[in-house]
Amino acid sequence: MDFVVFILASAMVIAGALGVVLRPNPVHAALSLVLTLFGVAVHFVALGAHFLAAVQVIVYAGAIVVLFLFVIMLLGVDKAEDLSIEPFPIQRPLAAVVGAGVSGLLVAAIVGAKDTIPEGTPLGADGDQNIRALARNLFSDHVFAFEFTSVLLIVAVAGTVLLTRKEKKGSA
Amino acid sequence: MQAVVLAAVVPTTTYYLVLSAALFGIGATGLLVRRNPLIMFMCIELMLNAVNVTFVALAVRFGNIDGQTAVFFVLVVAAAEVVVGLGIIISILRRRPGATADDLAELKG
Numbered sequence: 619m620d621f622v623v624f625i626l627a628s629a630m631v632i633a634g635a636l637g638v639v640l641r642p643n644p645v646h647a648a649l650s651l652v653l654t655l656f657g658v659a660v661h662f663v664a665l666g667a668h669f670l671a672a673v674q675v676i677v678y679a680g681a682i683v684v685l686f687l688f689v690i691m692l693l694g695v696d697k698a699e700d701l702s703i704e705p706f707p708i709q710r711p712l713a714a715v716v717g718a719g720v721s722g723l724l725v726a727a728i729v730g731a732k733d734t735i736p737e738g739t740p741l742g743a744d745g746d747q748n749i750r751a752l753a754r755n756l757f758s759d760h761v762f763a764f765e766f767t768s769v770l771l772i773v774a775v776a777g778t779v780l781l782t783r784k785e786k787k788g789s790a
Numbered sequence: 791m792q793a794v795v796l797a798a799v800v801p802t803t804t805y806y807l808v809l810s811a812a813l814f815g816i817g818a819t820g821l822l823v824r825r826n827p828l829i830m831f832m833c834i835e836l837m838l839n840a841v842n843v844t845f846v847a848l849a850v851r852f853g854n855i856d857g858q859t860a861v862f863f864v865l866v867v868a869a870a871e872v873v874v875g876l877g878i879i880i881s882i883l884r885r886r887p888g889a890t891a892d893d894l895a896e897l898k899g
Contacts, residue, residue: 635836654839678835682868693884694887695883717822721815724815752858755859771866
């Protein structure tokens with residue numbers, strides 16, 4: 619059963635990722651991204667990371683992709699891009715080689731190190747336990763980093779407001 | 791019979807790591823191929839998700855919750871990064887509609 623879930627979720631992830639790369643229309647690419655993010659959330663549930671699965675759906679699929687769609691609609695760039703134009707003739711084969719090379723090297727390293735990863739005690743798959751453990755870790759060991767993310771978010775929001783503000787005529 | 795064999799296989803950490811390597815490769819290829827800045831951004835999100843899958847798979851394998859905390863921070867930073875990046879893209883595309891990454895080779899507005 620676990621394996622069937624793994625295969626189905628992986629198919630979602632890979633199909634969505636290919637959709638992002640290959641779809642000419644930005645709206646379709648954004649919706650393919652949702653498919654990938656849901657697939658990753660299914661993997662998180664299968665691994666017992668229930669809190670991260672929920673956050674993945676809420677923050678990524680709920681907020682980030684909606685932001686993408688919002689920008690696409692706001693700018694009116696939802697026209698399909700002509701993918702047959704290649705500004706640099708060698709770019710696509712080269713990019714495919716780079717992508718396949720990165721993946722291939724990573725897979726080779728993973729398969730090579732397969733037996734050297736020591737077995738730890740697996741985390742409890744119980745949802746309640748996962749959230750408790752994560753909260754304890756977040757608010758004890760990483761509390762400074764956690765508080766600092768609020769500063770990061772404030773700076774990001776203020777910076778974006780400043781960046782996208784239309785300059786009024788007359789003001790310097 | 792086939793279904794029984796499939797159901798008996800348990801996906802190990804290696805399976806998840808291979809999946810995330812494939813996802814990272816697809817994201818990297820897309821980042822290099824596509825010229826629409828919005829789609830290049832989505833490819834960066836794909837690569838971030840590949841890293842998140844790795845973090846969670848290894849956190850479960852080692853029985854250490856720190857990996858999941860790292861994923862939490864990756865999510866927060868990704869959200870901030872998307873906000874700032876889309877703000878930059880909006881201000882660029884407002885000035886020159888239909889600009890691709892190739893048109894933005896110089897900082898001069």
